[in-house]
Amino acid sequence: MQIRAIRVSRLFPAIAVSLALLLAAALALPAAAAGPKASRAETLTSAALALYGQGKFAEAIPLARRALAMREKTLGPSHPDVANSLNNLAVLYYAVGRYGEAEPLYQRALAIREKALGPENPAVAQSVNNLAAFYYSQGRYPEAEPLYKRALAVWERGLGPDHPDVAGCLNNLAELYRVQGRYGEAEPLLQRSLAIREKTLGPAHPEVAKGVNNFALFYYSQRRYDEAEPLLVRALAIREKALGPDHPDVANSLNNLGELYHVQGRYAKAEPLLVRGLAIREKVLEPSHPDVAQSVNNLAALYDALDRHGEAEALRQRYRR
Numbered sequence: 029m030q031i032r033a034i035r036v037s038r039l040f041p042a043i044a045v046s047l048a049l050l051l052a053a054a055l056a057l058p059a060a061a062a063g064p065k066a067s068r069a070e071t072l073t074s075a076a077l078a079l080y081g082q083g084k085f086a087e088a089i090p091l092a093r094r095a096l097a098m099r100e101k102t103l104g105p106s107h108p109d110v111a112n113s114l115n116n117l118a119v120l121y122y123a124v125g126r127y128g129e130a131e132p133l134y135q136r137a138l139a140i141r142e143k144a145l146g147p148e149n150p151a152v153a154q155s156v157n158n159l160a161a162f163y164y165s166q167g168r169y170p171e172a173e174p175l176y177k178r179a180l181a182v183w184e185r186g187l188g189p190d191h192p193d194v195a196g197c198l199n200n201l202a203e204l205y206r207v208q209g210r211y212g213e214a215e216p217l218l219q220r221s222l223a224i225r226e227k228t229l230g231p232a233h234p235e236v237a238k239g240v241n242n243f244a245l246f247y248y249s250q251r252r253y254d255e256a257e258p259l260l261v262r263a264l265a266i267r268e269k270a271l272g273p274d275h276p277d278v279a280n281s282l283n284n285l286g287e288l289y290h291v292q293g294r295y296a297k298a299e300p301l302l303v304r305g306l307a308i309r310e311k312v313l314e315p316s317h318p319d320v321a322q323s324v325n326n327l328a329a330l331y332d333a334l335d336r337h338g339e340a341e342a343l344r345q346r347y348r349r
């Protein structure tokens with residue numbers, strides 16, 4: 029069992045660019061080794077995955093680290109199940125903003141999978157996609173694009189054109205194009221991605237919310253705010269119902285909708301959304317995470333717009349310590 033590919037989910041550039049994650053559900057793979065240690069590693073992985081699904085990333089990390097250590101000891105350093113554990117731990121490090129620790133794990137997982145499974149295996153595409161998303165989050169766009177294209181091609185050949193993983197990679201590549209202003213290339217990918225997700229997962233699935241959110245971001249980037257708003261409202265409603273009120277993805281939607289209202293001058297509607305989004309992020313993410321900084325900056329900017337400069341400065345000072 030493993031945490032699956034990173035999904036780009038938000039990014040409002042008005043204040044700070046950050047990758048959402050992004051992340052997805054479990055991929056069941058057969059255990060390669062029998063015995064109590066292998067079983068224990070699988071149990072730890074399942075528990076980490078459950079915490080991940082609840083947005084409790086920091087709590088999941090020690091479980092994922094223990095699972096990795098067990099698999100390395102029982103299976104050796106180059107086994108595909110070790111690559112799965114490396115991928116999972118990298119995803120969790122990424123989710124809490126520990127990027128320097130995530131990158132070498134992504135790279136090692138990819139190298140193991142390529143050697144053990146061959147370049148056309150969907151698990152290899154997952155590692156390629158995840159590494160591309162990491163590069164994207166660091167602004168390393170020329171490195172990310174060929175990796176996304178490679179992952180997409182492998183998934184389309186191996187899983188078919190309408191698989192949810194294909195939709196996820198289309199979404200990620202579209203987001204890469206969007207942040208570079210390549211809107212004509214981004215839009216058809218977003219349309220195809222969302223159509224696949226709605227068809228295969230149903231209209232109320234969290235992955236559909238990611239597609240809806242990113243379409244809203246596409247409109248937001250072009251100042252097409254009236255088209256963005258209903259999509260952001262829909263994405264928030266899906267996430268609250270499917271994930272609960274305190275999930276990081278809910279915070280992402282609250283931030284995005286609040287920022288939209290801010291740029292439209294609808295301050296009374298923006299403030300409670302931004303306040304709630306920051307509270308969720310403070311609860312579930314490390315203080316140094318870029319998403320916390322994004323929420324702090326967005327809310328402080330709103331206070332400044334309302335001439336509440338003392339509150340804005342107090343908020344900023346709280347995070348300078």
